Amino acid sequence: MLKGSSVIVKGRAGIGKRTLLGKVREELATQRVCLAPSMSTVKQMAADLAEQVHEAIGLQVPERLIPPRFRAMAERTGAVPFRHIKRNLSREPVADQLALVMQSLKKRDDVILFVEALEVPPTQADFLAQIAEHCQLCAAMDSDNRRVRIQRLLWKFQATVEIKPLVSPVVREWVELWLERHPLAFESNRIRKAFIRGVARDSNGVPAAVQGILDFALTEHAVTRSTLREMEHDAAIYYLDMTPILVIVSVGFMALRYISRGMGMKEMMVMAGVGTSMFYLLLYFGRMMQKRR
Structure with missing residues (x-):
C-alpha cells in the first residue's frame, strides 16, 4: 500500500535531488504507475496529470466531455483516446480536471507522483495535498525552503531523505577518474594536484558545482x-538570508524616531530619519539588482 507513505528528498541546490528522483522513477517504471507532471503552472500540472493518468490507468471521463462523433466508439470499446477529449478537458476548470484525476486514482494503490521541486504557490500546494490522499508523493525540496505556505503539504510526507554534500576524498577520486577520460593540459604536475584540491575545496561537495568547474576546465587550452583562481560555480555559493537582519534594522530606526521624539532629542531624531532614508534607499537598489539578475 503506497498511500500515506510519501517521501521527501531534501538538500541544497545542485546536490542531485532531481537526478535521484529521475533514477528512482526509472527503476520503478516497470513495477508502479509513475506520474511526473510539469509543475510550471497549476493548469499545466492538471493537464499533464490528466493525460498521464489516462494513458496509464484510464481516466474516468464524463460523457459530456466526449465529442458526439466519438461516443459510439467509446461505448463499444469502453475507452477513448486522449486526443479525442483533450480539447474539451482543457476547457474544464483546473479543480474539475484534478477531481477527475483523483476519482480515477481512488481504486489504485500502486501510483507514485514525482514532484521535482516543491517551490510551488499555495494553490498548487493545496492540490498536491489533496492528491496525496490517493497516491504516494515523492518530491524534492531545497533544504533552505522555509515557505510557510506549503506547510500543509509538508505534513503529508512521512519519510525524509536528506542528501549531504560529498566529502573531499570522494570529490578528488571523481576528478581523478574524470581526468583519465578527459586529459587536460596542465602547466605543471604541481598545478594538476592544485587543480584537484581546488575542485574539492571550491565545489563544497556539491555535484553540480564539481561538474560545472570541470566543464569550465574543458574550455581552457591549458590549466x-x-x-x-577563476574556478567557481553558483551551486557552491552559500547565500545568507538577510531578511531577519533587515527587519530588525528597520524596526530599530522606527523605534529610535519615537524614542527621540519622546525625549525631545532633535539630533537623535535627525539621525533616525537619515538612517531610515538610507535603509529604504539601499533596499530599493537591492531589489533593482535582483531584478536585473
Whole structure:
C-alpha cells in the first residue's frame, strides 16, 4: 500500500535531488504507475496529470466531455483516446480536471507522483495535498525552503531523505577518474594536484558545482594558476538570508524616531530619519539588482 507513505528528498541546490528522483522513477517504471507532471503552472500540472493518468490507468471521463462523433466508439470499446477529449478537458476548470484525476486514482494503490521541486504557490500546494490522499508523493525540496505556505503539504510526507554534500576524498577520486577520460593540459604536475584540491575545496561537495568547474576546465587550452583562481560555480555559493537582519534594522530606526521624539532629542531624531532614508534607499537598489539578475 503506497498511500500515506510519501517521501521527501531534501538538500541544497545542485546536490542531485532531481537526478535521484529521475533514477528512482526509472527503476520503478516497470513495477508502479509513475506520474511526473510539469509543475510550471497549476493548469499545466492538471493537464499533464490528466493525460498521464489516462494513458496509464484510464481516466474516468464524463460523457459530456466526449465529442458526439466519438461516443459510439467509446461505448463499444469502453475507452477513448486522449486526443479525442483533450480539447474539451482543457476547457474544464483546473479543480474539475484534478477531481477527475483523483476519482480515477481512488481504486489504485500502486501510483507514485514525482514532484521535482516543491517551490510551488499555495494553490498548487493545496492540490498536491489533496492528491496525496490517493497516491504516494515523492518530491524534492531545497533544504533552505522555509515557505510557510506549503506547510500543509509538508505534513503529508512521512519519510525524509536528506542528501549531504560529498566529502573531499570522494570529490578528488571523481576528478581523478574524470581526468583519465578527459586529459587536460596542465602547466605543471604541481598545478594538476592544485587543480584537484581546488575542485574539492571550491565545489563544497556539491555535484553540480564539481561538474560545472570541470566543464569550465574543458574550455581552457591549458590549466594554469590563473585558471585555478577563476574556478567557481553558483551551486557552491552559500547565500545568507538577510531578511531577519533587515527587519530588525528597520524596526530599530522606527523605534529610535519615537524614542527621540519622546525625549525631545532633535539630533537623535535627525539621525533616525537619515538612517531610515538610507535603509529604504539601499533596499530599493537591492531589489533593482535582483531584478536585473
